[in-house]
Amino acid sequence: MKLHEGDIGKTYIVYSVMVKDAITRRLEALGVNEMTPVTLLNKKGSGTVIIKVRGTRLALGRKISEGIEIKEETGHE
Structure with missing residues (x-):
């Protein structure tokens, strides 16, 4: 699911980041990595x-x- 589709208050794992390279690098610098x-x-x-x-x-x-794919945190990772 996309990040904007998640539920408020829940924790998710970033599965993939599919945005422009410059934005991807900035997100990585801010700690938003797979x-x-x-x-x-x-x-x-x-x-x-x-x-x-x-x-x-x-x-x-x-x-x-919309370019950030997430999955629910299961606690096993």
Whole structure:
């Protein structure tokens, strides 16, 4: 599922990041990498999502959040 489709308050694992290379590099610098847990804190009507990753809160626009594939954290990883 895409990041913007997740449920508020749940923690997910980043499965893949499919956005422009420059954005991918910036996200990696901020800690949003494959296999990284992220918690979805809030979703706005415009499609913006607020996530918590590695102790930092980030706001991502809809186009970026549509390019981030996530899966539910199962606790076995």
